[in-house]
């Protein structure tokens with residue numbers, strides 16, 4: 001009660017506006033402290049640097065992330081010196097360079113990852129995101145604020161994942177590559193057997209030999225397809241402005257025989273320029289058109305239509321057919337490797353075509369999916385960056 005009285009007496013001399021201002025300042029102080037608490041609760045560190053006055057502050061958690069001895073950092077020089085002393089020598093130049101560009105150029109945000117020495121003598125990854133809080137008339141940053149994140153676990157997990165992916169890929173490549181040679185001789189000798197001894201053993205033997213030849217051929221196709229998946233990475237070329245009309249025209253020429261034999265029509269209007277690896281884009285269209293022919297409806301010849309439209313920074317392609325269609329529950333599964341909805345007797349194939357399409361499209365930063373009505377047809381849609 002007494003406290004309230006004092007406060008009341010205290011402000012009697014103030015004008016209404018001054019009182020408002022005082023309350024606002026209090027609120028601001030309060031919310032800044034609250035903000036600090038919220039930031040620390042996320043596990044992030046916080047720093048603020050006033051370049052004009054050469055002053056800096058860093059939060060307790062920020063000092064901890066950088067491995068500073070004490071969170072008390074009265075001057076900017078001390079912060080800089082301490083940070084430099086703890087930073088990995090290979091990262092130092094990059095961090096300083098990116099920091100200077102940020103201060104001088106008109107970007108609103110600067111992100112940099114670097115390693116700092118950890119207590120056990122190893123290195124820990126840190127991410128610093130700076131934002132310009134204030135610029136002077138010349139556009140130079142005079143005040144900046146930023147966050148520090150401990151990203152060590154994420155970086156190490158990423159590196160481990162990358163390593164195991166590379167290993168797996170090398171393994172798949174080596175295995176399929178090395179299998180090719182013995183398989184080739186197996187297939188050619190069984191073909192020789194088939195040619196020379198047909199009708200000279202008995203009918204069972206003829207049948208068995210035919211099975212061996214057929215199995216060997218299928219295995220060869222499987223291995224070739226596996227290598228095709230590996231090659232999406234190993235033979236990847238940089239993305240360049242690519243004329244998709246020309247790519248589709250090339251594919252149409254290359255597939256002329258199978259299109260003609262199926263009595264198929266292929267319609268593609270003027271398609272836009274995209275940023276792509278042309279050989280891989282060709283592969284995408286080849287696999288999709290090949291499937292449109294293969295999975296055609298028994299009652300009508302395949303009619304394939306290719307269209308494209310711009311959606312934001314991407315071009316969205318649609319390859320539409322009037323084939324057998326795909327049940328909704330399989331719309332995601334069909335993009336998995338070796339996933340097939342049919343047996344060999346129904347349709348030839350290894351279940352790799354759409355997995356390759358997915359891999360290529362993802363390498364281009366795009367997405368692929370299917371829309372389909374069973375019995376009526378399917379439309380495969382994929383996006384690529386516009387050129």
Ligand code: ADP
Pocket residue numbers: 287291292295321323324325326334335339340341342348349350351352353354355378
């Ligand atoms: P494959 O054709 O060798 O089986 P894909 O990866 O190209 O392998 O296709 C996977 C499966 O998706 C196919 O087995 C088929 O069931 C289905 N599929 C692909 N394209 C079409 C299509 N245009 N129409 C109907 N089904 C399709």
